[in-house]
Amino acid sequence: MTTTLDQISPIGYQGDDPTVAALRDSIYGPYLATHRKARELIMRLGDVPPDHLTYAMEAGIAPDLLRAVLGEIGLPAHEITADIHLRGAFGDWAAVAAPHLLTVWTGHFDLAIGAILTHGTGAPYQQNCLTELDTGAAVGVLALTELGGTNGADQQMEARWDPDADGFWLSNPTIGSVKGPPNIADPTVPKIVVFSARLIFEGRDEGVFLFLSRLRTLDEGLADGVEVGEMSSKLGAAMDHAWARADRLFVPRAGFLGGQWATITDDGAEFRCDEPDIRQRCHRSISPLIGGRLDLSTANISAARAGVAGLINYSKQRPHGHSDVLQRDLVTSAAHVYAGSVLGRMIRDLSVDPAQQARLPLWMTVVKPVLTTIAEKALRTCSARAGAQGQLRCNYYPDWIAGARGSKTAEGDTQVLEKAAGRTHHALSTLKLPGAPTVSSWWLDMIITREHTLALDLYIASGIEHSGSYDEEYEPKGTALGIDSTRADLARTTGVRLVVTAALIAGDQATDPAAATIARACAAVVALTYLDRHSGWYNAHSQQSPDLAEEIHDELRRNRVIIVANQTVLAAAFDIPELSGAPMFAPDYLQAWSHLAEWGEHTFTAQ
Missing domain, CATH: 1.20.140.10 (Butyryl-CoA Dehydrogenase, subunit A, domain 3)
Incomplete structure (x- = not known):
């Protein structure tokens, strides 16, 4: 009819x-039914634009919504990330009916989980991070932009390989290398952060790669070797933006997200990379x-x-x-x-x-x-x-x-x-x-x-x-x-x-x-x-x-x-x-x- x-x-x-x-x-x-189911679950969250909340309080809405929607969907976040049409349907309807959720959507699914799925090796450390991200117990963040700009392959944060510690020491040697503004200011929300930094191996600059850090946990709070400060608010799309200045922030070997194309030998003596162009290593990483x-x-x-x-x-x-x-x-x-x-x-x-x-x-x-x-x-x-x-x-x-x-x-x-x-x-x-x-x-x-x-x-x-x-x-x-x-x-x-x-x-x-x-x-x-x-x-x-x-x-x-x-x-x-x-x-x-x-x-x- x-x-x-x-x-x-x-x-x-x-x-x-x-x-x-x-x-x-x-x-x-052919995904109308998927979108309608996503719409139903997103609207069930009840995320209406609020009045009378402080900026910090409004920024704090997103982590709760993330946990709630993952509970409603009933799938681990890494499976949603891998399903491009399902992930897109929920992101689309978050934009319409849960704007607070959208503020953390791509950072959690595409950038943090996406980095682990794309460049991970399946190491237990990475799997433990995924487990927390899967339920929203921790919010995923990519710390890419620096105060000096994003600057692609010219980023300045450093990650120095230490074979004795079997890991990397992350640091910000200049003001311009300080990360800002990743959404990591809220001291009550666990955050798993993927940092982009220049790998320094035996004094050589090997280009920009990604490093996985359990930056803040409920049990231990903020990791040692990093200072986080709250940045100014925005006009709308509230997020807990911050600057992060690292001074020997430790990331274990398993936190290096180079997949099988960029590796460090078991004895820690040699760095190997399938990509010979140092600048292209950044583009491949991100x-x-x-x-x-x-x-x-x-x-x-x-x-x-x-x-x-x-x-x-x-x-x-x-x-x-x-x-x-x-x-x-x-x-x-x-x-x-x-x-x-x-x-x-x-x-x-x-x-x-x-x-x-x-x-x-x-x-x-x-x-x-x-x-x-x-x-x-x-x-x-x-x-x-x-x-x-x-x-x-x-x-x-x-x-x-x-x-x-x-x-x-x-x-x-x-x-x-x-x-x-x-x-x-x-x-x-x-x-x-x-x-x-x-x-x-x-x-x-x-x-x-x-x-x-x-x-x-x-x-x-x-x-x-x-x-x-x-x-x-x-x-x-x-x-x-x-x-x-x-x-x-x-x-x-x-x-x-x-x-x-x-x-x-x-x-x-x-x-x-x-x-x-x-x-x-x-x-x-x-x-x-x-x-x-x-x-x-x-x-x-x-x-x-x-x-x-x-x-x-x-x-x-x-x-x-x-x-x-x-x-x-x-x-x-x-x-x-x-x-x-x-x-x-x-x-x-x-x-x-x-x-x-x-x-x-x-x-x-x-x-």
Whole structure:
């Protein structure tokens, strides 16, 4: 049985409308049931944005939620980590309905447990750490960033091998080498920390590796040889951030996470490594960041789906909700979020493909920046368009925005990743999604043209770069200040190409004609918005005539109108439930406020 548009609701729709079902399938794929179970368990935690708590008290919520959700799931954390779709489903719904849990999610699962699973040897010390992490008895943390910056292979913390002690002494020789800000300040929460540090073996610098430390336990407190100090609070996404200064912090031999590719002989006399390039040893060591980048990408785009659905629900109850200026912002955000959601699902599917493993780091240097940027912008837009309601924590938007803002820095700062992606220039054009249309739309072709032009510019400049003076010699075109600006521009262009292509694929694969129309309209809005915003570049490169500029505007308006007419269906496809204590997500937001205020049925009587 099908339904009419009047019967479909933006929030909590559980009907069988074929258009809604087809759009949901493009977002969740075959894992809708997994997501709904994750949603059920996450919402059971009851993590509503609190009022009247200190920052430290709010930061202390996450460890309790972690233990609670692991108890609800009934699986050890290392099994959840290894199941990419299960881990992603719970991370996505944590972003929507348990924002405090998201603050520790990737650090615990992807980074700490992921490092042990990826680079561990199965040693008893590592297994003991996993046992504590499996139940949430200890919270896992990666201490990567230093006060001097993350700096990749140039990190300064040191881990000196001591054959007599059969372990490593970790120290911070400079102010810039002090770790900050890992979430390790709370003295009441056991923490198992993976430190990144330079291995010093017999006086030789062997590059950056990972070292596993039971930094704080219930029985012994903080480990000897390290000092931890609380750092300043953030505006939202509360975490117990701290600096950590080590002065002979001991890590046993089994705490060295080099797997079978980097080892120290049993007699302690020789260090062996399959990776000859010292700088590449860092990149190989920090590979667990890839899973964290994927999870943060899809988690924040999930929160953005909730933000869009909430505004659609609320705007239909408000006298100004039909305003075309509000609708323009709303449907533009909806289009980007839908297309980004499809891309996130496709990349998660690619991440389990053995043939894609070698290229996954490159994929994520593009995908994480574009998806977290779409999410943050959409959430800020929806919050603003909701007026006063969008500023209240009870409606979740401030918490979602804080999470998205933090995620743009966590597991690799957006611009740093974009610069790294841009360094590969033409390689970005080889990032192809399975099922991409063989014949693309003219507006996608224009994006591809800009991508190729920027890549060619960088390719030509690579000869200058190798000379060692490219910063001074490179002559940027357009508004770029230098070569890094062009690299970032290229990465962003590739990101938009992938977002647009993902929505076009969804349209081609949709089983419902109306769903196909909506998906293609979303692709068009993302593409044409990009072209409109970069019209100056296209004019400067003789790629756009006045007639083409007019066609871009006409097509953009036409496709926005399609989404306006179908916004309720699109919101229903996002599968967002009514959120506890959030009036914007209620069928009647005024009645929701009446309930929150505990007004009785006779409070407002006719006079």
